[in-house]
Amino acid sequence: MALSRAPNVVRNDLEQVFRESYARVVAVAARVLGSNDEAEDVAQEVFLTFGRSDVPKGEAVGWLSVAAAHTALNHIRTGKRRAGREERARSHDTVTPDVAEAVVASEERRRVRQALARLPRKQAVALVLRHSGLSYAEVAAALELSPGSVGTTVRRAESALRKELEP
Amino acid sequence: MKRHPDDGVLRRLVDEPTGVTDTDRHHVTTCQICQAGLADARRDAEFAATALSSGDPALNGSVAPAPASAGPDLDAAWQRLIHTGDPARKTRTASRWRRSPFIAGAAVVALLGGATAAAAADWFPIFRTERIAPITVHQADLMAMPDLSTWGDVEIISKPEIHRVPSEAAAEKESDLELPRVGKLPRGVTGDPTWQAGRRISAEFTFRADKIKSPAPPMPAGLDGSKFRLTAGPGAAAVWQSNQGVPSLIVARAVAPTAYSTGVPFATARDYLLSLSGLPEDVAAQLRRFSADGTTLPVHVMPEEMSSAPADVNGVSATVLTSKDGVLSVVVWVQGGVVTAVAGSLSADEVLTVARGLR
Numbered sequence: 001m002a003l004s005r006a007p008n009v010v011r012n013d014l015e016q017v018f019r020e021s022y023a024r025v026v027a028v029a030a031r032v033l034g035s036n037d038e039a040e041d042v043a044q045e046v047f048l049t050f051g052r053s054d055v056p057k058g059e060a061v062g063w064l065s066v067a068a069a070h071t072a073l074n075h076i077r078t079g080k081r082r083a084g085r086e087e088r089a090r091s092h093d094t095v096t097p098d099v100a101e102a103v104v105a106s107e108e109r110r111r112v113r114q115a116l117a118r119l120p121r122k123q124a125v126a127l128v129l130r131h132s133g134l135s136y137a138e139v140a141a142a143l144e145l146s147p148g149s150v151g152t153t154v155r156r157a158e159s160a161l162r163k164e165l166e167p
Numbered sequence: 168m169k170r171h172p173d174d175g176v177l178r179r180l181v182d183e184p185t186g187v188t189d190t191d192r193h194h195v196t197t198c199q200i201c202q203a204g205l206a207d208a209r210r211d212a213e214f215a216a217t218a219l220s221s222g223d224p225a226l227n228g229s230v231a232p233a234p235a236s237a238g239p240d241l242d243a244a245w246q247r248l249i250h251t252g253d254p255a256r257k258t259r260t261a262s263r264w265r266r267s268p269f270i271a272g273a274a275v276v277a278l279l280g281g282a283t284a285a286a287a288a289d290w291f292p293i294f295r296t297e298r299i300a301p302i303t304v305h306q307a308d309l310m311a312m313p314d315l316s317t318w319g320d321v322e323i324i325s326k327p328e329i330h331r332v333p334s335e336a337a338a339e340k341e342s343d344l345e346l347p348r349v350g351k352l353p354r355g356v357t358g359d360p361t362w363q364a365g366r367r368i369s370a371e372f373t374f375r376a377d378k379i380k381s382p383a384p385p386m387p388a389g390l391d392g393s394k395f396r397l398t399a400g401p402g403a404a405a406v407w408q409s410n411q412g413v414p415s416l417i418v419a420r421a422v423a424p425t426a427y428s429t430g431v432p433f434a435t436a437r438d439y440l441l442s443l444s445g446l447p448e449d450v451a452a453q454l455r456r457f458s459a460d461g462t463t464l465p466v467h468v469m470p471e472e473m474s475s476a477p478a479d480v481n482g483v484s485a486t487v488l489t490s491k492d493g494v495l496s497v498v499v500w501v502q503g504g505v506v507t508a509v510a511g512s513l514s515a516d517e518v519l520t521v522a523r524g525l526r
Binding site (some may be wrong): 015018019022023026031032034036040043044047048051052053108112115118127128130131135136137147148149150151152153154155156157158159161162165166 | 178245
């Protein structure tokens with residue numbers, strides 16, 4: 001008996017923050033999930049939570065980006081990928097000219113997602129944020145790291161990812 | 168001679184060189200060791216960029232991050248966010264609950280409910296819900312929390328398959344429960360309800376030592392491969408819709424959760440799972456406390472969204488949950504192995520009045 005509830009849009013600045021940040025939040029989730037359709041689902045989830053929060057507007061982009069990365073990683077880790085979205089992703093694959101290519105691409109997405117989920121969470125989030133366009137200073141602020149340690153964290157994540165994925 | 172810049176500095180030279188000091192940049196330019204390190208960092212960064220862009224043409228694989236050129240449809244996305252009856256939103260809500268410590272924590276506790284171990288191959292009851300108690304889990308902890316599948320295999324044996332039925336009699340027949348009747352509807356709730364029924368849900372969890380990532384405390388002997396089964400339901404509900412398309416009142420009843428095991432040292436297993444869970448100590452302590460009697464089902468409450476309070480429904484202890492914005496209230500209690508809930512877009516007083524007036 002799931003209970004639906006009216007959206008608690010309590011923040012006056014929600015629409016402004018949404019319009020300014022939605023594309024970035026989707027981009028962060030898409031880096032994790034390899035699919036813009038699924039990333040938009042994650043973005044909706046993240047903005048619903050943000051809409052009920054009292055996160056200061058000045059910290060919104062960082063908060064939203066971290067939340068998007070965590071939520072997307074949680075989707076992978078717990079295997080909660082909805083059948084409908086999978087179906088939509090498959091329909092994207094069908095436009096690939098070569099069926100074999102589509103199969104390879106799909107398998108590649110799966111391997112990357114699993115490798116990301118196996119990384120230490122902070123490394124995975126730092127990696128995703130940096131590759132989504134956040135500057136070192138923005139990643140540092142969002143993850144409460146020193147700017148100097150962002151490079152180290154991202155470097156370790158990239159090295160681990162390569163070791164996981166390369167034969 | 169100046170020490171070599173660390174890996175983090177070399178990494179930053181790849182895609183944000185202006186953030187690196189002139190001294191370090193000069194050193195790297197003239198140092199063969201650092202040049203090799205920089206080449207490694209660049210190679211790994213390019214590999215990661217390609218990997219992270221795989222699968223969707225909208226993403227590119229360059230090391231220098233770039234925003235998506237063809238962005239999402241903002242207006243459609245905004246409408247979806249604020250649209251009340253969006254089916255996808257209902258799915259998300261369900262997804263959030265599946266992922267929550269209600270499952271991760273409650274299932275752990277319910278499965279490891281503190282009963283004595285039984286050296287038997289048959290399923291052995293270890294937990295039955297006699298009461299419900301709220302535990303507080305902050306949003307940040309919720310997001311960092313893995314679920315049971317991180318520590319073993321979770322298999323859904325049977326799904327509730329909640330569906331609409333034509334009448335109260337049909338709902339009662341399917342659930343084999345007598346549904347309570349509302350004495351007086353609260354102000355603003357009108358009309359006749361619709362009826363829903365759901366079948367029994369049953370899930371099985373198998374501990375897997377090979378799934379638990381190190382560093383982790385050593386697994387106690389006998390846990391690897393041990394199985395637990397959690398069941399709940401069947402259930403039924405009366406639902407009054409509002410003109411906004413969301414239920415204004417729900418009165419639901421279901422067979423309360425019960426857990427079974429093939430026989431393990433429960434207290435040891437419980438403490439081991441809680442040590443792996445990543446939960447802060449205060450939450451773990453709440454779960455340990457509730458698990459002591461094997462009859463209290465903890466319901467997680469995220470203080471950023473909900474508040475909880477104890478209540479009394481005609482002599483039975485109950486828990487009232489209220490959303491911070493006052494949009495949603497729920498009162499839930501357990502009696503005789505059956506859990507009953509009254510929920511809706513109502514105040515806490517209103518759901519309590521309905522609950523106390525059930526016949």
